Amino acid sequence: MQPQGKAIRSFSRIINLLRDLSSTDKLDVIPSKYPSFPTFASHIAKLFSDDRLFDIIPRLEIELGIIAKHNPPVRPAMDPYVSTQIGIFSKNYSDWEIGGFLGYPDCCMRPFADEARYGIDERHAAELKKVKGRIFVATAGFIPHSIFCSASQAGGLIAFVTKEELESIRQVERELTAALPHFHSEYQGQYYEVRVS
Numbered sequence: 226m227q228p229q230g231k232a233i234r235s236f237s238r239i240i241n242l243l244r245d246l247s248s249t250d251k252l253d254v255i256p257s258k259y260p261s262f263p264t265f266a267s268h269i270a271k272l273f274s275d276d277r278l279f280d281i282i283p284r285l286e287i288e289l290g291i292i293a294k295h296n297p298p299v300r301p302a303m304d305p306y307v308s309t310q311i312g313i314f315s316k317n318y319s320d321w322e323i324g325g326f327l328g329y330p331d332c333c334m335r336p337f338a339d340e341a342r343y344g345i346d347e348r349h350a351a352e353l354k355k356v357k358g359r360i361f362v363a364t365a366g367f368i369p370h371s372i373f374c375s376a377s378q379a380g381g382l383i384a385f386v387t388k389e390e391l392e393s394i395r396q397v398e399r400e401l402t403a404a405l406p407h408f409h410s411e412y413q414g415q416y417y418e419v420r421v422s
C-alpha cells in the first residue's frame with residue numbers, strides 16, 4: 226500500500242467541503258463558516274437544499290476512487306460536469322472565492338486575480354528554461370505563481386514528475402474520460418503538462 230498522497234488529500238478536501246454544504250440546514254451560518262468563499266459556499270448550499278446537486282457527490286466519489294487507485298503526485302481537475310453544476314465557470318463569483326474553494330494558494334491567486342495571469346506565460350517559460358530534462362505537470366485550470374511554488378506542490382497542484390508518475394497521471398486521465406463522460410469540449414484535459422527538453 227502506498228501512503229495517501231497529496232492528490233488524494235487535495236481532492237478529498239473538496240468532497241468533504243461539498244458533503245458538508247450538502248447536509249447543512251442553516252444557510253445563514255455558511256458565510257461565517259467559509260470566510261474565504263462565503264458567497265460561493267452559500268450558493269452551493271442553496272442548490273443542495275433545492276435538490277439540484279443530487280448527482281455530483283457520486284461522480285466525485287468515482288473520481289476520488291480513480292485518484293486513490295493510482296496515487297498520482299498531482300490531482301486532476303474536478304469533473305467539469307460538477308464544476309458546471311456548482312457554477313465555477315459562471316463568472317458570478319470572484320476569482321478569489323473560486324480559488325479558495327478549490328484550495329488554490331493565495332500566492333498563486335494574486336497574479337491570477339490581480340494581473341489576469343490566466344495561462345502559462347513568458348515568466349513561467351523563463352523558469353522552465355532552468356529545469357532542462359524534467360517534466361512539469363499542473364492541475365488543469367490552475368496557474369501557479371511560479372513553477373517552483375512550494376504551496377502548490379504541497380497542495381498536489383503542481384509537480385516535477387518522473388516517467389512512472391507521468392504514466393500514472395495518464396492512466397488517471399484515461400480512466401476519468403471513460404468513467405465520467407461530459408459535454409464540455411474545452412475542458413477535456415484533466416492536467417496541463419510541459420516537457421522541458
Ligand SMILES: [Zn+2]
Pocket residue numbers: 330331332333334369370371374375376377
Ligand atoms: Zn504560489
